[in-house]
Amino acid sequence: MDATALLTAYAEGRADPVEVTRAHLDVIAAQDGRLNAYSTLSGTALHAARTAAQALREGGTPGALNGVPVIIKDNLCAAGMPAAWGNAELARRVVDQDELPVAALRAAGAVILGKGNTPEFAVEGYTDNATFGPTRHPVDPALTPGGSSGGVVTAVASGMAMAGLATDGGGSIRRPAGYTGLWGLKPGIGTVRRGGGLPQVLLDLEAVGPITRSARDLALFHRVLSGQDAKPPRTCRILAIGLLGDAPCDPLIRDSFAATVKQLRALGHEVVEGVLPVDLGPLNAVWSGIAEIGLAHLGRNDPAVLDSAAEKYRAMARAGKAASAVDLYEAMIRIFALREAVRGLWGYDAVLMPTAAAMPWPADQAYPPMIDGLPVGPRGHAVYTGWVNAAGLPALAFPAAREGAMPVGMQLIGDMGAEPLLLGLAATLDAGQGA
Structure with missing residues (x-):
């Protein structure tokens, strides 16, 4: 079942948000020890499901995602949970408000089950970190589901969430979605509003988008996030x-x-x-430096976060600190x-x-x-x-x-x-x- 079918079942009285949420929590309890998709679980999922059930009982027009259980990537801020970003220091800090895309899902009635594991600082193409360990592929747990949205895709593909919200700064929605048979959308710059989240380490290259089980779910979630509707199909x-x-x-x-x-x-x-x-050589020559400079900036503003990071990210930050403003300007000119x-x-x-x-x-x-x-x-x-x-x-x-x-x-x-x-x-x- 995809989210669209679930919403139809709710409307027709064939399913209940509380029962569906409990079923997802049962699947998480049974499977996540093997797959390690979640870095933390929400303590309010069942409360949100009860609110969704009440909205259905009272009639009217419930939110577009009312009662749909979702997972949020752990570099996005969701109230009541850490936004750990794979980092030990951030894992100790509980966030007190949603950032804008998360708030949009919650306002539409989505039930947030928890946070999806990510590599530290979400700058790599697999999902592992010293704080939570590796996330594994639902088809073959010996393999990676890719990254950096590995926790989200593993949860959605294995039945531990109906859909997910993730980020893509260099392919982090598209590659993991491809590895797990899912649908994912990286919106263009500025299409989905950001704000109220963690510091950016990839300039404006990172976008927030949905990961789903069907194309129609992708359109549904994108409408909630951006207000845009899909266009009727045409020959292209x-x-x-x-x-x-x-x-x-x-x-x-x-x-x-x-x-x-x-x-x-x-x-x-x-x-x-x-x-x-187009020749990608000029971009490829400066690509790694962007994350390095971003991590150096993060470390300057929040030293405790970088001090608790794995050595390879501290080394990246040292390289970024050694870069000049002219180096950053050159990267931006090429972009x-x-x-x-x-x-x-x-x-x-x-x-x-x-x-x-x-x-x-x-x-x-x-x-x-x-x-x-x-x-x-x-x-x-x-x-x-x-x-x-x-x-x-x-x-x-x-x-x-x-x-x-x-x-x-x-x-x-x-x-x-x-x-x-x-x-x-x-x-x-x-x-x-x-x-």
Whole structure:
């Protein structure tokens, strides 16, 4: 069942928010010891469920997410719980108010079950930290579900939450959603309001968006977060990019990409296979420095947080502290140049790419050292996603055709303001999940 079907069941009296919430808490008790999706549980979930049940009994128009159990990524502030961010010091601090996207879900009647585990400071593509340990893939617990939204996707994919709210600063919604067979939306810059949260370490590259079990749920949650509705599906012109330069990609992912191209063509879309019409070299050369400078800034303003962090993040902050204002300005100039280069999306309605270049790897490893027999660095698995954040564009991850049990994800990237178009496209791709 997806959230849309659950809301219908509530309206028809076939389900009760308190019973549904209790059922989710039972699944968490049974499964989370093995998967470690949650960093903390809310103490008010059942109270919120009772409030949702009362709203149904009293009639009227309940909130758009009334009684839907959700998980919130643990770098987002939700009142009554820490926003631990994988960090020992922050795990000791209880937040007293929701930040804006969390408040929007709560105002719509969502039942917040707890917080989803994330790597420390949410700057890596797997989910592990010294405070809470590794989150594991629901299909194969020996493997990672990706990151940094690994706790959220594992909970949603394994029945420990109906949907989730997460962040994407370099692919952290799209890659984990792809690894676990879910739908995820990274909105464009400014589409979903931020405010009242933790310090940003990735400039304005990080966006808040939903992770769901169906395309229609994705549209529902995005409407609550932004006020935007999906557009009716229409025929689109799509640029399909399966490889980026000489960066390797797993053969299973390449096969799924080819199957997705065929699927889109069968749906009537014009799909042109080609290469990315922009050089990502200048961005890649400064990418790691952005997080380093962000962590240095965080450490200056809140030393206790950085002092309790793992050494690799303290080392990143030292490197960031050694950078100059000119270094930061150079990174920003390159980002601005990319945003101008992608304006109009080269005449296409959308760009199709994989969400990741590698299949899931061992849960306690930060990244796969080899892809398709070739050595890669820490971002080798993430080549398809970070440029979208720098460009400020919206992107939607969806489950692709695959062979075997392990999911594979693809993404559709749109021009600025194209979230409604992408959601309309997603509706045509969703083969009845959760219906």
